[in-house]
Structures are given as C-alpha cells and as structure tokens.
Amino acid sequence: MKEKEEQKEYSYKHPHPAVTTDCVIFCFDGKELNVLLVQRGVEPFKGAWAFPGGFLHMDETANQCALRELKEETNLSPEHLEQFHTFTDVDRDPRERVITIAYFALVKKREVIGGDDATVAKWFKMNEIPRLAFDHDFIFRKALTALKEKIHFEPIGFELLDEEFSMPDLQRLYEAILDVKFDRRNFQKKMIQMDILEESPSNEKNVNKTGRSKNKKWRFIPQKYEDMKRQKAFRLEF
Amino acid sequence: MKEKEEQKEYSYKHPHPAVTTDCVIFCFDGKELNVLLVQRGVEPFKGAWAFPGGFLHMDETANQCALRELKEETNLSPEHLEQFHTFTDVDRDPRERVITIAYFALVKKREVIGGDDATVAKWFKMNEIPRLAFDHDFIFRKALTALKEKIHFEPIGFELLDEEFSMPDLQRLYEAILDVKFDRRNFQKKMIQMDILEESPSNEKNVNKTGRSKNKKWRFIPQKYEDMKRQKAFRLEF
DNA sequence: TCAAAAGTGTTCGCTATACACCCATGG
C-alpha cells in the first residue's frame, strides 16, 4: 500500500460519509421534455451517463455546490434549483459511502451547454435516456415525480418557455410534463381565469378581417402570480 | 493539544461533513397538534430542546438511522417516516460541519415515550414550543409546511387517530394541521364521498328512536384508499 | 337547566367538462 500517493489528510473520530449533490435539469424543446446528462470521464462507471454533480465543499451549502458543479460541467446557471430528495443507500457508490442531495431545475429551451474540461454534456429526450450510472435511474424517477407534484402548486412551467409563448405551446409543455391530454379550450379558459398571464402587445398587429388574432402570444407575469397567491391557493388541476 | 485523548481514526483524502438525521414527530391530543422534543444532555446547546436524532452510521440508510435514534431516545417506532428536506448551512453546528437529513412522522395519540438513558423526551403543544437548539426552529417551520402539503395528497392524518374515530375528531385534526375552520356538514360530505371510510359496526347499537345514530364512529380503510387512488387522484381541498 | 357539541339535507352558484365551427397554414 502506497500510503504516500493517497494522502489522507482529513481525520475524524467517527466515520463520515462523503456528500455530493446531483442535478436533474429539464428543458422543453417545444414538443417534449429533455434531460441533461454528462458522460463520466473516470471510473467508476466511466463512459456511462449520469447527472451533473459533485462533492460538497466545506465552505458551501448544498445549493451552492449544485450550482457550482452545474456551471463547471454544463455551463448552466438555473435561476431556481429545487432540492427534492437525499439518497443514502449504503452501496450506491462502489468507492466509498456517499450520500447525494438531489436537485431538479427547469431551464429555458436549449441554452448553451458545454463541458468545462473534458466533460461531455448532452440533452436527451425522455424516451431516449440510457441506463445511468450509480443509482441515477432511481433518482430520475423520483425527480420526475417531484416535478409533477411541484408543477401542480407553482407555475414553474414558465421557466421552460420563452418570454412570449402561444397557448398551444404552454399546453404542450404541461401535457409533456404531466403526461396527459387536455382540451384546448378548457386549458386556455383555466389559464386565463387564473389571471397570471398577459397578452403580448404584438397581438394587436395580428388581427385579421374577422376580428380574430393570429399567432397569439402570452406572457407570464410573476407579479400577477404573487397577487393571486395571496388570495387563493394556486392549484393547477384538470 | 492532546491528540491521544481525541483519537482520529477515520481519515479521508478530502474533507467530509458529518451527517445526522433529525425527526419531527407529531401527535394529536384530540384538540391540537403536539410535537416531540428531547432535551440535550451535552454541549452544545446543553439543556436546550431539540428534535430527536443523531449521527448516521456507515452501515445504515438515513431512514434506518432516523428510526434507530428515535427508538433510542424516545422509544417510538413510527410506521412511516417521511424525508422532507436536508439542511446544509455551513455554520448550523458549532462543532464541525454537519448536514442533517430531516424527517417527519405522525404517531397515534400519546404512545409511550421514555428516554433510553438520561434523555428527557416530552410532547409540546404547538404554541408552547420553546426556542430550539441549532437551526431546529427553521427545520420545524419547514416540517410544518411539508406536513400541510403532504396531507393534501395523502390521507396521512389517520395515522394520528385511533382505529375508530368520530367525524368531529377527524375534522378537528385537519383543522389543527391546516389551521383553518371547516363547515361540519361539508367536511363530512367530502370525507364520505371520497369513499375511504367505513362506518363502525358499533354504530348500529347506538340508534335512538328518531333513527339517528349517536356517537358515530368511522374507520379508515387503506384498501379503499388504494382502490380510489387508482381511479382519481386523492385531493383534499376545501 | 342551559350552553355547547353533534347528527342530519337542501339549495345555489360556480367551474370543470364536453363539445362544434371557422380560419390559417403548409404540404
């Protein structure tokens, strides 16, 4: 045993597990959900795909760690990371005892992604996701569940869309996330009466002879959402 | 520095945080929610009240750790522990870097509680909770929020009641947890039409001349809940 | 004896749901 090469500088009276964060990042390509994966460059699971993440530093919170690793490995900086579960199975990492604090986030369309060093990062459509490293398959299933639950209570879906979007865009997004089909007219009615959207000014220019708009765009107004939330609970159900 | 006295036997190449679990345990005394606290016997925060919990062993999951500590410190063994958040503030423990995985659970009425060794454990009414050790005040607020959210989707409230309970009992429970007031008749109607309850056989014996029952009791039927859940989502809203 | 709790049904208004037509776009 060459102890010199593997210097163990940090000692504790009791054993400590290693702690990592992992991020499940979703985007929407207009048709379906996509998920961001990075390809592992080192053992274990070298070559396999996994969620971006890494070890917690002693001077950062888990949230900061997740943001840092995400920036390093994929150049993404989501506005809002949501911690959804901590995974602690004893054997989930073959190297040593590692627990991981998992986050999910939604990012607009397909912002730039690029590895820092040799990291390869890539978007995967939901039905093209390969077998993942470690217990990341399990983490992914939990993330999907957490996302579905969350979107019932918070209008986080808008983080996936451009500032201006059409009602069918929004509907496709919700249908992709919740894996259901809605009636167009009822979906629109519900969205409008929630009073968190605003018509785009450009709609006025696109009125045809019969008085109907074409290619109608909407905007999500966070302030309106805050106002609405104070009165009644947000509840997105169909 | 007397290194001998403080033997550091576990060494790592990179620094590792310590990992603990903490449990926020709720019970219902028929009128309001209560929370289980233990009094700390050692520094830091010696004498202060905190949630039962302790350090994660290397051969157990966080869930097992939470159950073990709970059993040791309070002699409780809840059927279902719900992990709701992991707290990672850098300075949340003055001794060293410690992150804690927090759980909440609901237990029936006032089952036995007793410390293992010198641990003092005690139920506190919601409005009589003292300042807590560490960041446990913060953890508590998060636990309450998590409980309220959870009870909208899962009929976990029944874990707090005896096998047989009256409708007013159940209503008081929900009112205590959600901090709202319901109309008796609408509450009962909603509960009944969810089709997860069953009348107690003893109700038949308690019918008076006018044909009404008195002291009517109900039971929660998990199987009915499973059946119902397959058809439509459980949604407890008023 | 009296006040508070508990058992029981009905009405109304809103909203979720189902549904049809016309126009625009692009292949």
Place this chain on the structure above:
DNA sequence: CCATGGGTGTATAGCGAACACTTTTGA
C-alpha cells in the same frame, strides 16, 4: 386541395359553499 393546427363560445352536470333544525351531552 386537403389535413392539421389554432382561434373562439356555449351548454350541462357535478361539486363546493352556504345554511337551520333537532338531539345529546355535560357543566
């Protein structure tokens, strides 16, 4: 030209919300 997608309105049924009277219990 035709198929697909998108813009718009109405009718109905079911559920949530408001509400009153009587009996029982216990102070």
